[in-house]
Amino acid sequence: MTTPDPTLPPEDPDTSAAPLPGWPEQPDAVLLHAEDFSRSQEDLYRRLRRDHGPVVPVLLDGQIPVWMVLGYRELVRVTTDPNVFARDSRRWHSWHLVPPDWELMTFVGYRPTMLFTEGAEHERRAEAIIDSMEIVDAFELRALCERVADGLIDTFAGRGHADLIADYACQIPLRVLNRMYGMNEAESAELQQVTVDLVSGKGGPEAHQNMVDRMVALMEHARATPDRKNISTVLVNHPAGLTDEEIINDLLGNVYAAHQPTTDLIGNALRLMLTDERFAVTMSGGRRSVGQAINEVLWEATPVPNWVGRWAAEDTMLAGRHIRKGDCLMLGLAAANADPDVRPDFRSGAAGNQAHMAFSHGTHGCPPVARELAEAIAMAAIEVLIDRLPDVSLTAAPEDLEWRSKLMMRGVSAIPVQFTPTSR
Numbered sequence: 488m489t490t491p492d493p494t495l496p497p498e499d500p501d502t503s504a505a506p507l508p509g510w511p512e513q514p515d516a517v518l519l520h521a522e523d524f525s526r527s528q529e530d531l532y533r534r535l536r537r538d539h540g541p542v543v544p545v546l547l548d549g550q551i552p553v554w555m556v557l558g559y560r561e562l563v564r565v566t567t568d569p570n571v572f573a574r575d576s577r578r579w580h581s582w583h584l585v586p587p588d589w590e591l592m593t594f595v596g597y598r599p600t601m602l603f604t605e606g607a608e609h610e611r612r613a614e615a616i617i618d619s620m621e622i623v624d625a626f627e628l629r630a631l632c633e634r635v636a637d638g639l640i641d642t643f644a645g646r647g648h649a650d651l652i653a654d655y656a657c658q659i660p661l662r663v664l665n666r667m668y669g670m671n672e673a674e675s676a677e678l679q680q681v682t683v684d685l686v687s688g689k690g691g692p693e694a695h696q697n698m699v700d701r702m703v704a705l706m707e708h709a710r711a712t713p714d715r716k717n718i719s720t721v722l723v724n725h726p727a728g729l730t731d732e733e734i735i736n737d738l739l740g741n742v743y744a745a746h747q748p749t750t751d752l753i754g755n756a757l758r759l760m761l762t763d764e765r766f767a768v769t770m771s772g773g774r775r776s777v778g779q780a781i782n783e784v785l786w787e788a789t790p791v792p793n794w795v796g797r798w799a800a801e802d803t804m805l806a807g808r809h810i811r812k813g814d815c816l817m818l819g820l821a822a823a824n825a826d827p828d829v830r831p832d833f834r835s836g837a838a839g840n841q842a843h844m845a846f847s848h849g850t851h852g853c854p855p856v857a858r859e860l861a862e863a864i865a866m867a868a869i870e871v872l873i874d875r876l877p878d879v880s881l882t883a884a885p886e887d888l889e890w891r892s893k894l895m896m897r898g899v900s901a902i903p904v905q906f907t908p909t910s911r
């Protein structure tokens with residue numbers, strides 16, 4: 488099952504550990520700590536693949552047993568076979584091992600959103616969400632993204648310096664999505680701030696309730712103004728006949744799904760463009776390779792490197808491993824992107840290859856309309872920034888840009904820059 492890789496250093500101590508008590512029936516289970524994901528993830532994946540093959544039993548912090556699917560081919564199998572690899576996390580047999588404050592609870596703990604539905608129920612909910620997001624055409628969307636980006640740059644352009652994460656990237660995705668929901672500019676900016684506070688842990692328990700209240704208000708407003716065309720009016724009038732609870736949960740689900748990954752897509756692409764000399768010409772005025780930088784990030788520094796995941800609905804075999812009913816599988820999206828069988832070489836001109844796993848795959852993969860939205864937002868954000876601040880440059884050394892060390896969401900914490908102050 489293991490293929491030696493002569494270019495790698497000797498075995499990592501964790502990967503050769505004696506059988507671990509957390510998963511006795513998997514003697515080669517690997518103990519993985521959150522910090523392992525803040526170092527070079529590529530080395531970690533290569534080492535795991537070398538020593539354990541494409542599907543690895545791992546114990547996450549707290550001895551939580553999870554299969555990590557590293558192989559591209561294996562990931563395609565898992566994401567395209569929803570009857571065997573199902574989405575409802577209540578199927579997990581190991582919930583008793585999970586502490587209530589587990590860092591992944593927000594994503595993995597069952598909630599009645601579309602994300603955790605299966606089969607016909609998932610089809611019904613997904614169709615409504617997809618139809619609602621298709622309401623905005625590409626030209627309107629581009630104009631909206633440009634307005635949002637321009638408005639934010641106005642707030643710091645005169646200063647001559649900014650943090651492109653706090654002042655810019657993390658402010659954009661929800662200001663766009665909220666307008667698509669039917670909010671006015673002031674409501675949109677407020678909700679954006681509530682979400683940023685909530686995600687960064689500042690909001691407290693009332694922040695979530697505040698978000699729910701805003702979704703309720705949105706739904707009621709959509710019912711009162713059925714002739715308006717926005718995401719909320721499509722959802723309340725959709726033939727899928729969504730209940731109030733379903734509408735509120737799916738509106739909220741989109742807010743959570745969109746905010747951090749799209750922020751990190753913008754941030755990770757800006758980091759690449761500001762630190763890699765291949766993009767120097769683009770940064771000083773050309774726009775040509777913004778799409779290329781975004782695509783490269785989706786392969787090599789993807790905002791969602793791992794996703795938990797899937798739960799086996801029956802016993803099955805995967806890459807020679809016996810997966811038991813109720814086992815949890817973590818989708819190693821970044822690891823699959825780095826699979827030597829598929830990985831393109833961008834330094835020798837593989838710019839157009841979009842077969843990455845950044846958005847996952849299959850029926851539960853990020854919906855195509857949401858992927859297009861994320862990429863359109865990122866593209867406009869970077870292009871408008873380059874147009875408005877053509878001499879923007881980093882004020883920190885590239886190696887001092889810090890990665891947030893999250894297992895499931897990965898982005899740089901801050902991008903301090905300077906530029907010639909301008910006024911509109």
Ligand code: HEM
Pocket residue numbers: 566601602603613616664740741742744745746748749752790791794796820845846847848850851852853854857858860861
């Ligand atoms: C760069 C930005 C984004 C990335 C990397 C990303 C990635 C992902 C991933 C990995 C999943 C899980 C797929 C699975 O379980 O197989 C997902 C699901 C989802 N995403 Fe995204 N996403 C992004 C942006 C967005 C945006 C902007 C929206 C909506 C406004 C969105 C809406 C959703 C929804 C609704 C799902 C659940 C799909 C389902 O279970 O059927 N995502 N996304």
